[in-house]
Amino acid sequence: MLEYVEKVLIPSIDEIKDQMDLPVRQRALVICDVFRAHRCASVIDALTNARIEHVFVPAGCTGELQPMDLSVNGDFKKIMKDQFTEWYADQIAKDNTKTVELKLSTMKPLHARWTIQAFDKIKEIKDTVLLGWKKSGLL
Structure with a gap:
């Protein structure tokens, strides 16, 4: 930290x-x-x-008081999940197999790229970011 x-x-x-x-x-x-x-x-x-x-933020209260938890994190996680799901489906379709390689050396670079792409998408929806601050009462 x-x-x-x-x-x-x-x-x-x-x-x-x-x-x-x-x-x-x-x-x-x-x-x-x-x-x-x-x-x-x-x-x-x-x-x-x-x-x-x-x-x-007091323990157990991030869901009500943490601005990012009130708006951005849900969208961010959905974007990441959607990217993984699309990649996974492509791997299955491409190799016509039932197994997909999920070792760290494969996943780390993908995860880094997906994280950057998710941040870029979140930056485009500034209203969503502000919404969390409004819901928390800090704005």
Whole structure:
């Protein structure tokens, strides 16, 4: 989690601040569930030092309070599932076989590509993203 915060989250927030012409000292907000890795001291320190506020959604409440769970995650999972289903059907049709190779060396590159494609599709439906924020009461 610390590596994610340092290598992905902080640079992404800095890039967004730059794109939006916000001051470097502008605070950001991260909403996390109470998973242990999100609550460890090193992660909280890294967020605080980067001027990132953090809020923890109480256990069992992400379905009602986490903006992404209220809108985007369902669409994202559906897109991923649809891509897998289409690929799997193509494998069956192409080889006319009842077995499909699902080893990690096969699936990892596909999963990475499907994830990027799913993010690209989600970016196209900004109203869906905003809907989660509205449902959570944060917007």
